[in-house]
Amino acid sequence: MNALVEADDRLGGHQSLAVAALQGRAHVLELQERNASERVRRSLYALAAEFTTIAAWSCIDVRDLDAAQRHLHESATFAGLSQDPPTGMRVWINLAMLAYQRQNWTEQLAAAQAANVTTAARRDPFFGSMGRMRLALAHSSLGDSRAAQRTLDTAQEALGKATEDDRPRWTAFYGPAELNHLAAIILNHDGESANAEAMAHRALAAIPAEFQRNRALATCQLALAQLRQGEPEQATATATTVFTIMAGVSLPGRMRSLIGDFHRDLFRLAPSTTYARDWADRMREEWSRA
Incomplete structure (x- = not known):
């Protein structure tokens, strides 16, 4: 496993x-x-x-x-x-992620709330932080940016209280780097692009090398934040590094969806530029690997 x-x-x-x-x-x-x-x-x-x-x-x-x-x-x-409390926690976290992908915001909120009242979340600040991050994402999806920021703050506080305990291998992805990556998603969604860029940079500075997919996803958030601040050329250079990070393998569907969002926004802002045309050529090449 x-x-x-x-x-x-x-x-x-x-x-x-x-x-x-x-x-x-x-x-x-x-x-x-x-x-x-x-x-x-x-x-x-x-x-x-x-x-x-x-x-x-x-x-x-x-x-x-x-x-x-x-x-x-x-x-x-x-x-x-x-x-088993951690196993139950994982199921609720994944149900919240699935609802997010389906854009079913009320179900996302319900799953995140369920994760936050599990035994694992109540007993261990590490799992408590993980649950609160899902709750912050759900509040952001529903357009409640104040609740999202408040819950994000409590997630960060809880993670600061977590000790180095023996936890299941699947939890290794979560820590300050992933918290900052998820914060970048929330801030991008809430229109705070400058803060989202800062959080994405913090995440990328700390994501371990073996978390190749997570590094690429955080890079997508950085590119989106730069693009939404009116820096399309810099954003395009950032987005192109996603393909390098993934080392030529076929991109997972979730990542392809993010890249598609970037592509549409880029061609709305700078459709006739050389770097946008070069980006489109590179994207077609990478898409053909699927």
């Missing part, structure tokens, strides 16, 4: 990752057929939930949202049977 999480960190979601995760789940469920103690059975259900959530997250990343919904409903069942 950890190997699948590491593959997702590097390359993002892809179909073969989802298939491998579901194969892992099938093996775990086969083990459930054997005699085992209650503690072992709960651990196996937690593993089944984790594998299914990896498959769901991969589907979210490639924007196969209907498949992601089915997998997350299955994950919720396994997580409930496991009685």
